[in-house]
Amino acid sequence: MSYEKVHSLLKELKLEGISRVLDSSLQNWSKGDKDVLELIEELLIAQKKENENKKYITALRYSGLPFHKTLEEFDFSFQPSIDRKQVMELKTLRFMYEKENVVFLGPPGVGKTHLAVGLGMEALREGKKIYFVNAITLVDRLKKAFVERHLEKTIRFYKSLDLLIIDELGYLPLDTEGAKLFFELVSQKYEQGSIILTSNRSFTEWDKIFEDEVLATAVLDRLLHHCTIVNIRGKSYRLKEKQKTGLVGIQTTIGRTDKLRKSER
Structure with a gap:
C-alpha cells in the first residue's frame, strides 16, 4: 500500500x-x-x-461562555478578599461530583464572572456538560417555553447539564411569573446537578430580586443547602484597566474642571 x-x-x-x-x-x-x-x-x-x-x-x-478565561489568568493579588485556596479547591470540581452549588457574591467588576467561567472551563476539560446563561435571558427563555407549552422540555435540558452557570442574578428584579419559573428550575436541579451563580446582591436583599420574601427564602433554601459561597469585596477590574490607560484620571480632571467652571459662573 x-x-x-x-x-x-x-x-x-x-x-x-x-x-x-x-x-x-x-x-x-x-x-x-x-x-x-x-x-x-x-x-x-x-x-x-x-x-x-x-x-x-x-x-x-456550545457552552454559551462569553469569553474563555481560565482560573490561571485571574489576578488574585488584586482581590485579596478572595481565599485562593478555596478557589483552588473548587477547581478540583469536587463540588460537581457531589452535586453541590457555588455562589459568587460581590459588586460589579470584581471578577465574579471570570471565576465562574474559569470553573466552567475546568469542567469542560473534564468532559462535563456545561452551559452559561445570563439570569434575565434564562428567565425570558423559561417564560417563552411556558407560553409555547414546552417548559418541561426546556427544564429537562437544564436539568441534564452537569453544570449550569447563571450570571448576574439581581441586576434587574424578576416579575412574579419569572420568579416562580426560576424557583421551579432551581428545584429541579436540586441535588441533580450543580449550579454556579453570580450576584451583585447579598442574600438579605434577595427578596428585592424576587419581590416575594417567601419565594426568595425557598430559592435560597435549595440553592444554599449544599453550597460554597465566595463573597468578594474589592475594587473593580474594569476600573483597574481604565487606570492603566489613564482614562480615570482624565475623567476626574474633566469633572473637576466642569465643577470649577460652574462655580465661577
Whole structure:
C-alpha cells in the first residue's frame, strides 16, 4: 500500500490524529526497538487525544461562555478578599461530583464572572456538560417555553447539564411569573446537578430580586443547602484597566474642571 493511499484512507476515515503523527512515529519506530503493537498503541493514543480535543472544542462552542478565561489568568493579588485556596479547591470540581452549588457574591467588576467561567472551563476539560446563561435571558427563555407549552422540555435540558452557570442574578428584579419559573428550575436541579451563580446582591436583599420574601427564602433554601459561597469585596477590574490607560484620571480632571467652571459662573 502506497504512502499516499495510507494518508488518503486516514483522511477518509477522519483519523486526523494518526495522520498527524504517522510519519514521525514510523521514523522513530524504524530506528528503535519497539514492536508493532507499541507503534499501533502510540498511533491510537494520538487519535484518542485528537477525538477528545474535538469534543472539547465543540462543547466549548456550545457552552454559551462569553469569553474563555481560565482560573490561571485571574489576578488574585488584586482581590485579596478572595481565599485562593478555596478557589483552588473548587477547581478540583469536587463540588460537581457531589452535586453541590457555588455562589459568587460581590459588586460589579470584581471578577465574579471570570471565576465562574474559569470553573466552567475546568469542567469542560473534564468532559462535563456545561452551559452559561445570563439570569434575565434564562428567565425570558423559561417564560417563552411556558407560553409555547414546552417548559418541561426546556427544564429537562437544564436539568441534564452537569453544570449550569447563571450570571448576574439581581441586576434587574424578576416579575412574579419569572420568579416562580426560576424557583421551579432551581428545584429541579436540586441535588441533580450543580449550579454556579453570580450576584451583585447579598442574600438579605434577595427578596428585592424576587419581590416575594417567601419565594426568595425557598430559592435560597435549595440553592444554599449544599453550597460554597465566595463573597468578594474589592475594587473593580474594569476600573483597574481604565487606570492603566489613564482614562480615570482624565475623567476626574474633566469633572473637576466642569465643577470649577460652574462655580465661577
